[in-house]
Amino acid sequence: MSQDAFRLISPDGTESELPVHKGTTGPDVIDISRLYREQGVFTYDPGFMATGSCSSDITYIDGEEGVLMYRGYPVEQLAKHSSFIEVSYLLLHGDLPTAEQLEEFDQTIRRHTMLNEGMLKFFNGFRYDAHPMAILSAVVGSMSAYYHDSLDSSNPEERDIFAHRILAKLPTVAAAAYKLNIGQPFMYPQNDLNYTENLLHMLFAVPAEPYEMDEIAAEALDLLFILHADHEQNCSTSTVRMAGSSGANPYSAIAAGISALWGPAHGGANEAVLEMLQEIGHPKHIGKFVDKAKDRDDPFRLMGFGHRVYKNFDPRATIIREMAHKVLARLGRQDTPLFDLALELEQVALKDEYFIEKNLYPNVDFYSGIIYRALNIPTSMFTVMFALGRSVGWTAHWREMIADPTGRISRPRQLYTGPTQRDYVAVADR
Numbered sequence: 001m002s003q004d005a006f007r008l009i010s011p012d013g014t015e016s017e018l019p020v021h022k023g024t025t026g027p028d029v030i031d032i033s034r035l036y037r038e039q040g041v042f043t044y045d046p047g048f049m050a051t052g053s054c055s056s057d058i059t060y061i062d063g064e065e066g067v068l069m070y071r072g073y074p075v076e077q078l079a080k081h082s083s084f085i086e087v088s089y090l091l092l093h094g095d096l097p098t099a100e101q102l103e104e105f106d107q108t109i110r111r112h113t114m115l116n117e118g119m120l121k122f123f124n125g126f127r128y129d130a131h132p133m134a135i136l137s138a139v140v141g142s143m144s145a146y147y148h149d150s151l152d153s154s155n156p157e158e159r160d161i162f163a164h165r166i167l168a169k170l171p172t173v174a175a176a177a178y179k180l181n182i183g184q185p186f187m188y189p190q191n192d193l194n195y196t197e198n199l200l201h202m203l204f205a206v207p208a209e210p211y212e213m214d215e216i217a218a219e220a221l222d223l224l225f226i227l228h229a230d231h232e233q234n235c236s237t238s239t240v241r242m243a244g245s246s247g248a249n250p251y252s253a254i255a256a257g258i259s260a261l262w263g264p265a266h267g268g269a270n271e272a273v274l275e276m277l278q279e280i281g282h283p284k285h286i287g288k289f290v291d292k293a294k295d296r297d298d299p300f301r302l303m304g305f306g307h308r309v310y311k312n313f314d315p316r317a318t319i320i321r322e323m324a325h326k327v328l329a330r331l332g333r334q335d336t337p338l339f340d341l342a343l344e345l346e347q348v349a350l351k352d353e354y355f356i357e358k359n360l361y362p363n364v365d366f367y368s369g370i371i372y373r374a375l376n377i378p379t380s381m382f383t384v385m386f387a388l389g390r391s392v393g394w395t396a397h398w399r400e401m402i403a404d405p406t407g408r409i410s411r412p413r414q415l416y417t418g419p420t421q422r423d424y425v426a427v428a429d430r
């Protein structure tokens with residue numbers, strides 16, 4: 001038996017040697033691709049708790065150590081020294097850009113921020129109070145109806161054009177959704193503004209008066225986008241890979257990822273955290289909600305706590321918590337009761353046996369909403385902000401998946417528990 005293999009012996013004695021593949025760091029994987037052929041069985045792992053769906057060079061997470069790296073760079077260093085545009089280049093191309101490459105990439109993104117004018121008509125078809133995530137997924141899916149010159153995923157140049165369009169246009173779509181919700185005119189992108197300044201301008205400027213840029217807000221958003229940019233094979237990224245694996249056009253794959261992110265167990269948690277904090281209302285009610293979260297018969301969960309991978313602190317939550325302090329202080333936000341309530345809730349939960357035993361720590365969504373709120377971004381837009389940051393991660397994974405010469409359509413199997421064969425009975429005899 002080769003040293004890098006697991007031997008499997010079935011109950012009837014049939015032996016299989018299952019090869020082990022080693023990555024550059026992190027757990028090895030057992031290749032089970034011949035298991036069904038040799039043993040007539042499938043593996044079974046609902047929720048894919050211990051299943052590697054692919055190999056990837058993009059992001060590494062160590063849940064026990066609280067490590068997150070993009071292309072080998074620790075997220076703490078990127079948060080401190082980089083920008084979202086530079087991190088986007090890193091995720092898409094694999095290395096940090098030279099000054100010249102960064103300038104060219106930045107200019108390319110700035111020049112792809114406008115939408116086809118025909119797409120703006122879509123917004124008139126939505127109810128004014130449509131959830132912006134519904135608008136974002138619908139409009140992004142419709143991009144394949146407009147941008148026919150970037151649908152051939154076998155063409156590397158068209159893959160680049162698609163990547164630039166998604167990164168550049170999502171903020172424009174997101175801001176237009178917000179303007180629809182508040183009944184204000186849509187603001188066109190300004191190419192002389194950087195990525196987050198442009199988003200703030202499209203969100204909060206009005207034609208009636210000059211807009212005064214809030215640099216603190218622009219910096220805070222840039223950092224939040226860096227921290228949300230990618231996260232290995234999470235639910236929405238796996239959805240993008242799954243949709244793209246059928247050869248569906250990349251805009252449709254990203255639209256599928258947006259829909260998956262919307263769930264409260266995933267990216268929708270940041271919106272749910274604020275709603276939960278507002279429902280708790282005062283530190284004296286924290287105990288009641290923590291008890292609800294611990295009650296197995298109560299579906300309530302403490303939103304913003306727990307993570308499939310991090311059984312230690314989510315490194316992003318640590319950075320965001322520190323940033324929340326700075327943003328609230330620099331913005332002179334005295335109305336920080338929600339932040340103070342969040343800090344108190346965190347302390348109570350972290351000392352509670354249930355949360356300690358189940359390794360439930362604050363995750364990326366626990367504090368981000370506090371900052372969005374301090375920047376006057378409405379709760380309904382919180383998951384949209386998550387999608388704006390994650391769009392580059394989805395795109396990087398789609399590109400990696402589509403460029404893999406060994407790639408094939410994703411098609412899991414199942415354990416069938418339904419009725420065995422039975423014959424049809426005429427309705428008169430039922």
Ligand code: SDX
Nearest residue numbers: 231234265266267269293301302303304305306307308358
């Ligand atoms: C994101 O995957 C990613 O990388 C996601 C993400 C990314 O960047 O893409 O990091 C972003 O989605 C962060 C997670 C945001 N979601 C929330 O904050 C929602 C609240 N958290 C949970 O619903 C839950 O913790 C999950 C969904 C995040 C993780 O769920 P798992 O891994 O499937 O774990 P589980 O549901 O099996 O929970 C294990 C135990 C259970 O108790 P038992 O059945 O063992 O008795 O812990 C309990 C759960 O009941 N538990 C919680 C809890 N989270 C888990 N109990 C109370 N409150 C919680 N928040």
